[in-house]
Amino acid sequence: MTEAELPRLEALGLVRRFPGGAGVHGIDLLVRPGEIHAIVGLNGAGKTTLMRLLLGMLRPQAGTARIDGIEIGEGPSSIWAGVGQLVEHPLAYSELDGRSNLIVAARLHGIERRTAGALVDRAIAEFDLARYSTVRASRLSLGNRQRLGLAAALQHDPALIVLDEPTNALDPAGVILLREALLRRAGAGAGILVSSHHLDEVARIADRITVVNAGRTIGSLDPAGVDLERAFFAMLHADDSEREEIA
């Protein structure tokens, strides 16, 4: 396999069980360069746990995750320079203003001090954050904090992007900004994994939709298909019935 064909992200048999039975029970997943791969599922299906496993926020009890072919627990920390992520809370420190938050995020992602300023200016323009660049994050609305967090995760043009419910709290303008930002980056070769329960939004941008239920992947939906919602619930229902029969 040549380097160009390596998946940006690969999960093999990831397992992480929590007391009570929740968690992720053996998930395989691929995100290829230039691809937007959406994972959909109900609350508690294991989407966030899966993303945490892929980002090193949790250690798997079994299975591995690889970024550009390198196993995440074992590779050098430099493999993360090409990753942008937002899982749950945006990286927005309440005492810092919008611009300082973006500078901090850029520096932590390995951007040199002398180039961080220009990068941040570009992100402020791309995510329409100029009004908030001198406002402390503590004074921003939830939606604007999310927008700031997305800019912080995407501004360094990562080759792999992992976003958990990124449209949470965004206004319609923010949703469009995010959609365009993701399509632009996928067009430039980034691999993108995004979780959502907004099927309409996912259908607009995803190349592939994987359905997660009870900690497993149970199938995929065609983003171009009609009545995605019906197909989604039919798949969930069939999976739930099957598991009940086994139990």
Add this chain to the structure above:
Amino acid sequence: MNSGFRTAVAVEARKAAASRVMASITVLLVIGVAVLALGMLIAAGSSDELLLAKLGPLARLDGWAGLVGIVSQITSAGGLLAFGVALSWLYGREFSDGTVGGLFALPVRRSTIALAKLAVYLVWAIGAAVLLAAAVAILGLAFGYGATDASGAVELLRVPVLAILTALIAVPAAWAATLGRGLLPGIAATVVLLVLAQVMAVFGIGAWVPIVAPALWAIDPATVPIGSLAVVPTVPAVFGAFTALAWSRLQLDR
């Protein structure tokens, strides 16, 4: 110094400098100790037997030695609380604010970020210690010690030394805030440290116990050998390492 550490220090310094929490703690520490010391000085000058009994041997000291003695006692207790709260905030806020998730999947290691926080804390503590010494100097000059006890001014040096030693023994709060994922466990650990240090110091035991030595030195400098103060830095060394290890092994599993 590698570039990851430099970056992490720059980031942590920026956060601390912008933070109202760190500024408030500095002001409370400096002004609080100065005001309490002023009150005790006035009490020491009174003829109230009960107050004089409470002040104990400090009431018999005059000039800079008396002032520094009072300030040292307040700093060894109140200062420890202030330093512990600062550490609890520096580490615990990442959990209570939810920003800890953003410190994963970065080319800068989390253990490096934890050590950078400690470096920023130590620099801040040195600054706070110098400010405290300056406030005490102003207080002493206002009481006329500049004229009446010029030779005793060397006692002032004990103030920043004690403040820094106290800052060093507060470092277990960083570890507690990390293990407990928030501010309160760090503050609770500080209170435990405070009680341990003060109780042992009052009984005059533990000159060679690093967390007790500064408080004992504050009460009665003659009973504490210099060598025992020199082992105080083992506390931040050991607990700084524990904290860095806890950050490197951190999982978002609760």
